[in-house]
Amino acid sequence: MPMTKFVQLAWEEMTVPLQVRKRRGSRRMRLTWQPLTRSALLTLPPHVPLKEGMRFVESRKPWLYRQIQATGERVALTPETVIPLLGARVRIVHAPEARGVTRQAECLLV
Structure with missing residues (x-):
């Protein structure tokens, strides 16, 4: 051990x-x-x-x-938080009607 x-x-x-x-x-x-x-x-x-x-x-x-x-620093993943994703800045948007995680323009629908 x-x-x-x-x-x-x-x-x-x-x-x-x-x-x-x-x-x-x-x-x-x-x-x-x-x-x-x-x-x-x-x-x-x-x-x-x-x-x-x-x-x-x-x-x-x-x-x-x-x-x-x-x-880098830790970022809390909450709705409306802007995070780096694949070289771009995207905003997390809560979308309960969406299936899975989807990216639309500069938003990440979760």
Whole structure:
């Protein structure tokens, strides 16, 4: 069973949750960004100490920062909210008579 530890990464004006996992099958260190949870995941082989893993994260902070910036802010999906969709800005419109989700001009009927 993998060992899991939770850490907070702090730099500049933000704090990012970091989940650290040691996995028996891992052969190398791996850092991934998880946009849905807005957290980072560091996977370590069992023989790599946590201190070395944290140095690895420190060396990858510029990459992680770019990933966070590319994710953007969370937007509440409520009626009349304007969201980006495939490079365009569309407004969410509640349409109970519509079947499924439909796009008409600059509106997304849901």
